Structure formats: C-alpha cells, structure tokens
Amino acid sequence: MKAWLPTLLRLAVLALLVVFITSPGWFEPLLKPLTENGAPAIYNQGSLLTLTLQHLRTVLIATVAATTVAVALAILVTRPAGAEFLPLSRSLVNIGQTFPPVAVLALAVPAVGFGEKPTLIALFLYGLLPIFENALTALTTLPGNVMEAARGAGMTGWQRLMKVELPLSTPVILGGIRLSVVISLATATIGSTVAAKTLGEVIIAGLISNNLAYVLQGGLIVAALAVLIYDGLSAIERYAARRMGQGGE
C-alpha cells in the first residue's frame, strides 16, 4: 500500500500542473485573494502553456549541448592522448562553478545581445560543470578487473569505450545531467531579466506590478516541473543502474 503512494502523489502533481497550464482560468478564485486593487489573478500577457514550453525548450537545448560537450571532454581527458589536460580541466571545473549565473548572463549580453541567446549560454556553461564532473568521476573509477577483462578479450580502445566504459558510466553521468537540469530550470527564470521568453517573465511581471498571484504561479510551475523532472530522471537512473548490474541505490 505504501509503495504506490509516492507514485500516486507524483501523478497528482503532474495532473494538476497540466490542468493549471492549459486552463489556468479555473484556478482564478484560488489566487484572487493574493491580488490587490482588482488586478488580474492569472497572467494575461501571454499563455502559460507557451511560456512553459519555451522554458522547457530553452533548458532542453542547453542541456543537450552541455551533455554532448561535457561527455566528449571527459572522454578526451581520460584517454592517454588527453591525459595532460586532466589536472587542469579539474581545476577549471572548480573555478567555473564559482561564477554566479547572473554574472554569466549579464556578461553574455554584450557579446550576443538580449533574448534567448545569453540565457542559453549561461545555462550551457552552468550545466557543463555537474555533467563533466560526474562523467570524469565515472570514467576514472571504473572497476580495474572489468577493464583488464575487456583488454584481455582483445577489444580495441574504441570498442572498450563504446561497449564497456560508457555503458558502465551511464548511471553516474545521468546523475550529473539530473543535477544540471534542475539547476537550469530555476536559472532559466533569471533569463527573463534579459528578455528571454521563460516562466521568469510571469514572476518578474508579478514583482514589478506587486502582484503576488503572478509570483506564486510562476514559482510553483517551475518548482513542480523541477520536482517531476528530477524524479523522472532518478527513475531512469535507477533503471540504467539495474541494467548495468549495479543493483539500484
């Protein structure tokens, strides 16, 4: 009885989220008490559904790009030819993590202008780090006996990478992607300060017009998305770990 309770809860959150962004009008009486002077309770300068989809699209593009680059870099520095770069890339990752997202966003504006581009750059750079770190950890801590066996079986470097190293590293790399996505979902809202179309627009409109209902609905949609995506990716991660015979958590 207890096992399906969390699943049910998640399905309920998902259903509520879908209903809210497709027909937000139904929730108007709930949010009305939060507004003052008869201000609208539901964001009316654009559809919540479109903003949500654009928000997800921005995060998706940035994450796919970050994953490709981060995993490729991690593979490069763990090959004999790139081993020279390993210590430096570690320190660069540490340094990179100290850059605040707002600063990256603001500094990207002079280079590429306002809109979606600076947001994509900030999310890409910020998303690189957790994925690179996890990919590096996974690729450098593979069990020695497995690698020996692969070498003994006469596999070439490329075969070892594709058939042994990457599959074994998948669960840990997925963990990095999950962290990166959750950070990006929240950071993307800041992108609206430089005119990117994300759910941050709703929150900022609320902050400017002192409309708490806007702030709440924008914040809750992003939080619900983050929680659901986090759980979804955790499930995929556990599945991948089981397939690799690493037996779940």
Place this chain on the structure above:
Amino acid sequence: MTLRFDKLGVVIAVIVAYAAFFASFATFRANRIVPGQARPILEALPPTLGMLLLTIVIVCGIVALLKTPLILRLAASVAALVALTILIGVAGGFLTPAGNTFARIAPASGFWLLIFAFTLLLADVLTRLNLSPWSRVGVLVLAALAIAALLVSGSWDSLSILKEYASRADSFWAEASKHVTLALGSLAGAMIVGIPLGILCHRVEKLRAAVLNVLNIIQTIPSIALFGLLIAPLGWVSVHVPGAAAIGVRGIGTAPAFVALFLYSLLPVVANTVVGLAGVPRAANDAARGMGMTDRQRLFDVEFPLAFPVILTGIRIVLVQNIGLATIAALIGGGGFGVFVFQGVGQTAMDLVLLGALPTVALAFAAAIILDAVIEMTATMRRVGTA
C-alpha cells in the same frame, strides 16, 4: 635538440595569435551607451609600447607552445598578465581625447582573450606545482594586492568601468557591504540552525527523510520567485509583530532576501552535517563509548571533529552560492552588487554590468579558494591525527 610542443600550449598559442593579430584590444565609444569602434593593439597604444606588448605576448606565447620548464612558464604567464593589465590602463589614457569626459574606453575581446589564455597557462602551472593550501592562499593574496595596487595607483582610471565607479563611489561601497552582509549573515544563520538540525536528523532517523525532502523542494523554487513570495509574509510580520519593523524587517528590501538566502543555505549545511556524521567510523564511536564518554562528550570530542571537513564542504558550497545569489536580491530592493548589474542591463550600459559582475565573481572566487584551502588543511590534520 628537437622542439617538442606542449599540448595545452598549442591551444594557448592559437588563442594568443588570434587575440593579438585579429581581435581588437580596446573599444572606443563617444559616450557610454553608443556602439564602439574596435582598436587593435598597435592603434590602441603609443607605437613603442604597442610593439613592446606584441613582443611580450608573442614571446610568452612561444614559451607556452614549446615544452619548457615550469618555472619559465610561470614567469611567462605572470609577465604577460602584468604587461596586459598595466598597458590596458595606458591604452585608456592614450585613446581618450584630451579634456573629453564623455568618451569611454573599454577593454575589448582581444584583451579578454589574452587574459584568458595566460590565466589558463598560470592555472596549469599552479596545478602542476601542486601547491600547499597555504601557498594557494598566498598566491591569492599576492594577486589581490597587485590588483589593489593598480586600482589605487590610478593607472586604470581612464577605463570605462572605473568611470562608472567614479560616478557612484559611495553607493558602490554601500552595496558591497550589503552584498557581503547578506551572503555571510545568511550563512551564519544557516550554520546556527542547520548544524543542530543536521545532528538531530542524524540521531532521529524518521526526521531525516522528511527534513531533507522539504529542504530539497525549497531548492527547486526559482530564486526570484522565492524572494518575491517572502515579501507578503514579511510585510505582514513587519506590521503586526511589535518591534519587527524597528529591527529592519520589511516586506521589501533586505529582510526577504536574507530569509530566502537562509532557506537556500539550509540544505547543503544540513545534508553535509548528516553525511559527515554518518561517515564517522564505528570503531571511533565504540572506543569513545568504551572509555565511558557521555553522548554529549562523544558528539563534541569525537563525532563533530571527525565530521568537520565534510560540514566545511557544505559551508563552502553555501558561501559561493550565496555570493552569487545575493545579486538577485537587487530585484526586490535588497541591495548588493546586483543593483549595478540590473541597472546596467536596463540602460544597456555594459560597463555598469561589469562594475556589478566583476566584484561578485572575484568575491566568489576568493571565497572558494580560501575555503578549499581550509578544508584541505582540516582534512590533512584529521588524517595525521588518526594515523
């Protein structure tokens, strides 16, 4: 003798060559918001100094490209960085027409790329030297002193970012102190509440999952929304709780920013306290019990010291994260360097954005290096202590 190339050196040399010959060194603008005109090194500096800088940059680039001793690479990277930082100030004075106070000279992409390339070289040398924690802090202090000397000497005064600073010198330091107070104050609050909460979660298993879940969910709320959501409850407290308004609790301003940063800080502190305490070896605990230590003594004399490096790691995450997040406080009137960032974005005055962003990055970077050094020191002390 055959020449051998350094792999990272190839990357650095390519960046240096592009930045020195194809990118612009400084940008000239007639006033602070119009688009600028690019000036390469030889046009941005008096001819002799221009040639000198090109020579220094090329020689140091070649040192990076070839396999050379570490000490030579260190000297080359430092020499190039010093030449670049001094000469960009000279370029500012050279390009500003006499008596013109509207013209703005800013470092351009070539300058930033050269700085990036030689910082990369310096970072590589420092990583390979495998410095002790104390020397890393020493390098940081040296770099900070060098930058402070350049700022105080006035050699950068003709650059646009310092012109922005000059017109807001008072508010800059006021916002700086607000920024630091927000970041450090919320961290202190999170430590006072988070560490005991973490100890409690370690002892009471039922509490652990619940507390960590709630804190996890708080982390998923976007910062600008959390800041906004706290305005209403704090406004209510300010009006209805006697004395709250007197100590500065208000709906907008520092109070909601402080509470939001505090809430974000709790998860890393609590989670790391729990992980740290869980990692205390059973044998240590058993020995302590065998010696007849009370629970309280065990906590303070055994568990806590052993868990300390892990708890410190949580504190490092929080401090770096708070220094960054405090910029967003400006959106709700909480002050901090974010004020300049958002004003700059609003006026499309990028120098103003830099005036807010560069100190934030520098603060976060310094905090990370210092705390990393402290963590390494406590961790080695522990290893020596238990060996």
